[in-house]
Amino acid sequence: MISIERARTNSYLLTTATTTATKTQSSFSVISVANNEELLIEILLRLPIKSLLKFKSVSKYWLSLISCSHFSYLHKDHNPFPNSASGLFLRRHSPLVNPQFSFVDLNLNPDTCSSASFRSLTFIDNPSGVNILQSCNGLLLCSSFPGANQSKTNYYIYNPTTKQYSLLPPFGSSNGALRTVFAVSLAFDPFKSPYYKVVCVRDSGSSGNHFQFEIYSSDTGLWRVCGSSLSAFSNVQFYGGVYWHGSVHWISTLGNSLYFNIDKEEVQELPMPPIPDFSLKRVFNYFEESRDHLHLIEIYDFQNLEFNVYEIERDYSGWFVKYHVDLGAVPIAFPEMKTTTSSDLHCYRFSILSVVRGQRDENSYLVLSIPGKVVRYNFQDKTFHKLCDIPTGHDGIDDFDGWSSFSVSSSDAYQYTESLSYV
Numbered sequence: 001m002i003s004i005e006r007a008r009t010n011s012y013l014l015t016t017a018t019t020t021a022t023k024t025q026s027s028f029s030v031i032s033v034a035n036n037e038e039l040l041i042e043i044l045l046r047l048p049i050k051s052l053l054k055f056k057s058v059s060k061y062w063l064s065l066i067s068c069s070h071f072s073y074l075h076k077d078h079n080p081f082p083n084s085a086s087g088l089f090l091r092r093h094s095p096l097v098n099p100q101f102s103f104v105d106l107n108l109n110p111d112t113c114s115s116a117s118f119r120s121l122t123f124i125d126n127p128s129g130v131n132i133l134q135s136c137n138g139l140l141l142c143s144s145f146p147g148a149n150q151s152k153t154n155y156y157i158y159n160p161t162t163k164q165y166s167l168l169p170p171f172g173s174s175n176g177a178l179r180t181v182f183a184v185s186l187a188f189d190p191f192k193s194p195y196y197k198v199v200c201v202r203d204s205g206s207s208g209n210h211f212q213f214e215i216y217s218s219d220t221g222l223w224r225v226c227g228s229s230l231s232a233f234s235n236v237q238f239y240g241g242v243y244w245h246g247s248v249h250w251i252s253t254l255g256n257s258l259y260f261n262i263d264k265e266e267v268q269e270l271p272m273p274p275i276p277d278f279s280l281k282r283v284f285n286y287f288e289e290s291r292d293h294l295h296l297i298e299i300y301d302f303q304n305l306e307f308n309v310y311e312i313e314r315d316y317s318g319w320f321v322k323y324h325v326d327l328g329a330v331p332i333a334f335p336e337m338k339t340t341t342s343s344d345l346h347c348y349r350f351s352i353l354s355v356v357r358g359q360r361d362e363n364s365y366l367v368l369s370i371p372g373k374v375v376r377y378n379f380q381d382k383t384f385h386k387l388c389d390i391p392t393g394h395d396g397i398d399d400f401d402g403w404s405s406f407s408v409s410s411s412d413a414y415q416y417t418e419s420l421s422y423v
Helices: 002-035 037-044 049-055 060-067 069-078
Strands: 087-091 101-105 131-136 139-143 155-159 164-167 181-187 197-203 210-217 222-231 242-244 247-250 257-261 266-270 286-290 293-297 306-312 319-326 338-340 346-348 351-356 365-370 373-378 384-389 413-416
Touching: 037 060, 037 069, 049 060, 060 069, 087 131, 087 351, 101 384, 131 181, 131 413, 139 181, 181 242, 181 247, 222 266, 242 286, 242 293, 247 266, 286 351, 293 319, 293 351, 351 413
Parallel strands: none
Antiparallel strands: 087 101, 087 413, 131 139, 139 155, 155 164, 181 197, 197 210, 210 222, 242 247, 247 257, 257 266, 286 293, 293 306, 306 319, 338 346, 351 365, 365 373, 373 384
């Protein structure tokens, strides 16, 4: 009996010693990895952004490591293709000062992007709230609102994933003259550089429709005037600039549309599809970029539920039909889309919020807003489903702009893409 008990005791001690040794070795391995910066970086670079955001709280060292611009630039090498938008920020129908926003999750998992959502956007140096002007590859260009205690508009670059923001310095003095700012556009491609640029289009000070360009670089932290002034039609939509393929693009409702090449600092004419004979000017309902593709949608007849999504060739040789959309089945499921005019004609109320390209064409889709709802429409199989309901304001009407005009401009919907980019 004594021999059996002694054997059991020895076995227990051996097991305990082995377990302790394994734990000690495991702890030693963890410590070794943690102390080896090169090895630690290689491991962290292979993790998804959502995990990296959690690991920032491990220690100040990990926070500093993951937050630095060099790490975010290296991380894209392990993710060689642009991410698809995973959400949309929608500006609600609210006062211009401190506007309200709603977040639409485009993923099947409702918790994927919840940390990026906000109802209003405020910064420490601007607690009254800011407006979103543009979304570009994971970063948002924002602006403040001039008020009684603020003589000028401040511009910010904000990363909604990391919650970091940067205040841009004031524009150049233009020789002491106060020049009108027509537009400010963000130009950022994380696959080319960790630095972003901001293009400002201002009044050149000369007579006629002449415009001056200034460029800010996050690399130098300075603004500088570039090139000579540009003569353009006054109806160029400078406020709706879209960055794609190294250039900022602007549409004109009449006359020539333009794009500004950032590296060459040259303005070129942007070819456009012809305007229908029955229309006096161009009517564009959507003009935006997704996963390095530039898209255009023009709808001239809201009695027709079929239209094309155009994509431009990379050499600017012209536009081609990428997708044909047929929404015929959507008002059957959502009859609130349908309305009758005074002449007893049926029109359909919907707004195009976003074209989202997936890694494969079968994963690409259109995001629509209809009265009270946001709907996702798949290009390939023509199926659709409701993403969310749209809340109503205290006055009982929909919070979002555009229901009466059936279109929401690109300044009302902003794509959210996960990004670690440093601002």
